[in-house]
Amino acid sequence: MDIFHRHRNAGEHELAASVLERATQIAEHRPEALIWKGIAALPRNPKLAFLFLVTAAQLLPERADVKALAGRALLAQGHAELATRYLTMAWQKLPGDATLRMLLWQARSQSETPAKLRSMILAHLPEINSPKELAQVLKLLTAQTGAAGTVGVVHYLEQQREVQGWAIDLGNPHAPVSLKIEAGSAKVDAVANIPHPLLSAAGLPTTHGGLRIRVPNPTAAVHIRFADNTPLLGSPVFAAPSFVPPPEHPSLGVQQHVDVLIPVYNGLHETLECINSALEARKLNRTPHRLVVIEDATPVPALAKALKMLAGKGKITLVNNAVNLGFIRTMNRAMALSPGRDVVWLNADTRVQGNWLDRLRNIALSSADIASVTPFTNNGELMSFPQSQVSHAMPNAREQAALDELAKHANISPVEIETGCGFCLYIKRAALNQVGYLDEVHLARGYGEETDWCLRARSFGWRHMGAPNVFVAHQGGISFGAEKTLRVAQNNAILRRRYPDASVRYNAFCLRDPIKAARGALQRARLARFAQQSDERKASQWPMEASHSLHIHDGTGADSILSLVWHRDSHRTWVTLKAPLAPLPLELDYEMPGEFSELVKNLAALPLKDIVLEHQVQCPSKLCDLPSLLNIPYTIVYRDGHLQGLDATYDWQRFANQAESVVLPWQSWHSAFAEAFPQANLVIQPCAELPTPATSQPNILLIGDALDDPEIIQTWVRLGRRITRERLPLTLLVKQDTPWLKTLSATGAVQALPQVNGFSLPEIAKATGCDAVVSLAPSPGEKWQAPELASEYDLPLYTRCHSLGTEARANCVTQLPFSLSQA
The missing domain is CATH 3.90.550.10 (Spore Coat Polysaccharide Biosynthesis Protein SpsA; Chain A)
Structure with a gap:
């Protein structure tokens, strides 16, 4: 990287770029090299900049400046909502960084409604102690039309026995604002007319804006309001000593009585529902207890009235805070x-x-x-x-x-x-x-x-x-x-x-x-109840559907169906039984093959009408025995390639021929399958439509081929080298789970598709500027994943595969971009 900086400082941009490209291939230099590539791309190509910067941020999780640059790349693209989400997560990890905070306010000002933005600013304002940040948020408040012109913050300093703070009129900051102060029966008019260092440093007048109120005796509530009776943030102030724990109570042996403490501030219906549930359960509990409801200065009059009525009837013990103390002080x-x-x-x-x-x-x-x-x-x-x-x-x-x-x-x-x-x-x-x-x-x-x-x-x-x-x-x-x-x-x-x-x-x-076993036990109890209810519905001719289709797939099926999902990693294979129970889904894991018999037993208790087998590649072959073991019909929905690609020892011809039907995506595959499975009932199902490719040349492309074929891998390596050699305006993305990532990245044209917490797959594609999915496979193989990948990322699909039939080309496939056609 020292060589890169020497070339950069000397204005030798070609040499600097060449050195920087080599640095990305060296592990110790890769993070910094990505940062500089992102900085260089930011003015001209913010999408590519985000790709570099977000990857660098993942390699350097404690670097707030890198996260801020990635946020700037999103803002430069006009993705204010994504920028707000990304910067919020970054700020929560690194809350002390002023640059992140200020950039987050910029993103919020573009993504939030004026009302929500004002609410956020007022919530954060009492905690802001940076002059630059204060100047920024006050400017945002001033820019809002129709918003109140006065704003101020107060808090109590126990050692000084003073209420201190500041107050200004955003419409006329050069004039001190008038205030009303009330403590018990005492009422005083005042003016915020003393200097305040935070306001002065934020560029506001140095002669006024601050206020100090002496409180010699503990006071439950000191109200500080503007002339129009609007309270300052933090008012009323609890001007009383800090909490001192009571002395330890003498031990009386085993505790018999319990205090159930319910802190209340907002939410009329939720609160009353909570209290009523505890009151209804009281007679079912042998533990002597009382319900202590602490009303923390609620702004909801109807809630305060309802609590008072419950206390009057002796159902709850009610404690009223004179001012809002917040959860911690209330619970202490x-x-x-x-x-x-x-x-x-x-x-x-x-x-x-x-x-x-x-x-x-x-x-x-x-x-x-x-x-x-x-x-x-x-x-x-x-x-x-x-x-x-x-x-x-x-x-x-x-x-x-x-x-x-x-x-x-x-x-x-x-x-x-x-x-x-x-x-x-x-x-x-x-x-x-x-x-x-x-x-x-x-x-x-x-x-x-x-x-x-x-x-x-x-x-x-x-x-x-x-x-x-x-x-x-x-x-x-x-x-x-x-x-x-x-x-x-x-x-x-x-x-x-x-x-x-x-x-x-x-x-x-x-x-x-270690909680997984407990969750599984409760889910098994739910499964037994689900099966019992289905039987009861069937026996009583319940109008709802009493029997179900079981869909077996690799996790890409719909969440709204009863399904069996298989998973594989380097150590184990397991399946998850999923039922769309509302509002909490039923999910049960079974280790394969050890818990297969338990799976069969549980499935046998369910009223299944048939099995639908989807996405056969890598499916555990024992799952294909389920139809015969459960004695129910089955359908094969084919999308992936050769059925034989799953397990060479399995009799797939018999399995396919005995299915109720084999559903194919394209008419052009009919003859090949009819020859392979002469007794199968073949049904054509049109391929799902994908987005239409844009007419302009795509620049950032996601590799859509399963990188497990040496010939395909070499094709992509040659293309990557060509892109770098000829300086084509293309960047290739590849999913991070491929073992060939390092080889492809060495071409200089391939980057790993980042995984960003809180972002969906289409949002990641959008943020990185991914234009399309590309397949260089000459024909659909057993693991051809391009159509599903394009659908998953909501992207158009480019391919040079010509054996898909008219329906495929019409619905979801176009020819390769010109610069890839000779790859």
Whole structure:
């Protein structure tokens, strides 16, 4: 790279480019070389620039500047929404980088509606302490037509016993704004007329804008408003001392009473549904408990009124915060209400069923070193079901009751987990006394506080358990709104500094996935229930379909069908049974061949009317025995090439001839298959249409051939060398899972297609400027994947294959671009 910089600084651009190309082939220089290739391409070809820069960013995950450049490449293409998504994920990993933050605001200003942009700015404004960032967001606010002209921020400094902040009129920043201050019965008019260093550094007047309010005595609520009664951000201010944990309560042996703590801020219907579910379940639980609802200065009058009525009837214990304290400060004070009791955090957007509390408490008391217990849920990090770490749709009350009942009787053992999740978290008082309360000083307002507490508890030797025999529904996303990305980024950065080895432990836990067996047990219970319901429908002549087709494929089939999906990696083969149950899909894994008999047994319990076998290449041959073992008819849907490509020892002719039908994609294949399988009932199914290629010359192309044929590989290598030698305006992309990536990349014309978290495949193609899929195969072979790849990425397909028939060429194939036709 030193040689490259010497040539670049000397203005020797041809030599610099040549050296840079060679540097991309050297592992230690490749990341920096990609950065410089991206920088060079950014002004003239931002699509190609993004391809280079996002690859470099993946190789250098801690380089915020590289991520920012990749974001700029997306903005230069006009992909503001993609840029916002990419930069948000980058900023959450590296929240301290000012360049990322400012570029993210630029992207948001182009992708968000004015109302949402203003909401985001106001949510982040109290945390902004960079003059450049403040100047940028205030400029964005000023540019909005019809928006309020005044804006300000206040906060309480306990040591100084002062409320400090700033306030300005965006329409007239040179005049100090008038304020109204109210604390209890005292009301004072004031003016923001003192200098404020942040405003001055942001380019605003240096003579005014700041404010300082002395608060000599603890005050629950200090209101600071503009002249039109609009509150400043942070008002009303809780001007009181920091939380001090209560003294440890004398031990009375085994805890008998529990406080179920429900913090409430927004969401009228969700909150009342949560409270009502807990009230209905109360009579089913033997554990004495009270429902403590903490109303955190809700902005919803109807919610405040409903809570007051429930408290008046003695159904809940109601605590009202004078001002909005946020989750952490609210829960600290709630957990201190009864120093001798265990506590359960229960989000206001959850719903409980049956004797949920008894089951959680039994696990908590099963061992002296258990600190917390988290139930199964549809949305709860590690304990999410049916997939861990995935937010699934919330089941309705009937569906949740059925899931909880199945979990209760499925005989699933508790499992130790890395950290609990705060949507529903049982915490033992003994652990709370030793570990301490939540950190309300550094973890601003909320998010990640339970992770911090659980990791702190681990350092004292405590353990955290998952309770797969309890299912608590959780909606999620009600509390934070526009603040969430801010809280996630800031608090996760603190946790990474505080517990540097925690992420390694967490990733190792996820890789082992000890909760998988529990998820599988619940899924098997669901499968048995699914089969029973289907039989009941059939017996009672239920109007809904009682029997199903089972589709066997490689994962490319529709999610809305009952299917059996096979998977292979270097160590094992397994299949996944999927049923589109709403709202949580049924998914069950079976190791092959060890659990094949169990698979057959489970399938035999289902009311299957037939089997549809799709995408035969690499399909485990034992799956082709299922029709005979289950004694049901089957259809072969053919898309991939020769049926013999799966297993040379398998009698494919007999298998195809005994099928109800063999579905072919193109009429031109009919005669060849009729000759190979004389007794098969062949049915022609038109090929799915693909996007029409653009009339202009494509520049970035995705290789559509399966790179397992030496002749095809050499064809692509020759083409790559030709593109580099003749400086053709073409870039070839190849999927990263090919073992020939290094060989192809050495041509200088081939790049790996990046995988970008949070981006769909068509979005990746769009961001990298991929114009089309290209196949150089002379005829469709057994693993010809080009049509499916083009459909998957929503791209047109170019090929020189002429043996596909009229339907294929008309529906999804065009001739090669001129520069590839002689490859």
